[in-house]
Amino acid sequence: MANQKSLYRLLKLIALLKQEPPKSINYMADFLESSSRTVYRYLELLESVGFNIEVDKFKKYSIQDNQLIAPSNFNTEELSFLKELLLSIGRENNLSQSIIHKLSLNTDIELINHEIYNAKLANLISLINEGINHNKKIIIKQYQSINSQKVSDRWVEPIKFTANYRSLCAFEIEKQQNKFFNIERMGDVILTEEEQVHEHLHQFSKPDAFGFSKNTDTYKVNLELNLKAMLLLTEEYPLTKALIHKKDKNTFLFSTEIYNPKPLQRFYQGLKDDIKILENNSITLDK
Numbered sequence: 001m002a003n004q005k006s007l008y009r010l011l012k013l014i015a016l017l018k019q020e021p022p023k024s025i026n027y028m029a030d031f032l033e034s035s036s037r038t039v040y041r042y043l044e045l046l047e048s049v050g051f052n053i054e055v056d057k058f059k060k061y062s063i064q065d066n067q068l069i070a071p072s073n074f075n076t077e078e079l080s081f082l083k084e085l086l087l088s089i090g091r092e093n094n095l096s097q098s099i100i101h102k103l104s105l106n107t108d109i110e111l112i113n114h115e116i117y118n119a120k121l122a123n124l125i126s127l128i129n130e131g132i133n134h135n136k137k138i139i140i141k142q143y144q145s146i147n148s149q150k151v152s153d154r155w156v157e158p159i160k161f162t163a164n165y166r167s168l169c170a171f172e173i174e175k176q177q178n179k180f181f182n183i184e185r186m187g188d189v190i191l192t193e194e195e196q197v198h199e200h201l202h203q204f205s206k207p208d209a210f211g212f213s214k215n216t217d218t219y220k221v222n223l224e225l226n227l228k229a230m231l232l233l234t235e236e237y238p239l240t241k242a243l244i245h246k247k248d249k250n251t252f253l254f255s256t257e258i259y260n261p262k263p264l265q266r267f268y269q270g271l272k273d274d275i276k277i278l279e280n281n282s283i284t285l286d287k
Helices: 002-017 025-032 036-048 076-089 094-133 227-236 238-243 262-269
Strands: 053-055 061-063 136-145 150-161 167-172 177-182 188-195 219-226 244-248 251-258 275-277
Touching: 002 025, 002 036, 002 061, 025 036, 025 136, 025 150, 036 053, 094 136, 094 150, 094 188, 150 177, 219 227, 227 238, 227 244, 227 251, 227 262, 238 244, 238 251
Parallel strands: none
Antiparallel strands: 053 061, 136 150, 136 188, 150 167, 167 177, 219 251, 219 275, 244 251
């Protein structure tokens, strides 16, 4: 049973590290409900079997899929062919045996992780959908917030999914606000027997570029980004990609309206030299 629990934690960690943005040791420990020492041990194990663990200047970790031999780039038939080709070199060749071992081991982990991860998401969506159809409250367990950089449980009244079931629009009871919750950042979902009682406050509006729903205030964004800022912004917040337009080879314009200034304020603080504030920008960024 202990081995099964460790394997489950390891698979959860792989899925977590493949999501942007990179995660701190304390964040991962909270998410896995384990110690920092255990997290370091898991990271060493993943590196030993060929995962490319990246550490940024803030000591935050992520898994990058830029390995020389990445299993996700090959289908089953191609992997089998590669193994047969390497075996034809001879079993005494240490280099070929090392590559075969890494191919097999990485592929097995990748396939197991992929299947479990997809099954988990399908189960979460099913539970949420039941809550929507029967007007029941749900508890989103261990939600990973990019905004607060914390993992916490959220009591919500689910309203509606966004396109492709990427996010859930729900009314958060504690904050008394309609918000969007990324499905992939949910640790688990508990369907309760409690009836929804805030239907008169439910609103579904298209989320802004940072995943927030409209409540009261709207903020105008008008910024000029260099190539570095543009790449980092679109990697961390993919919804911004459609709102960025190229000015010249290394300059980009980002103009939109958002409903919560905090994510952009936090992003700006680390990239002041790479972002120029233009006219008609209503957010105070340079605090």
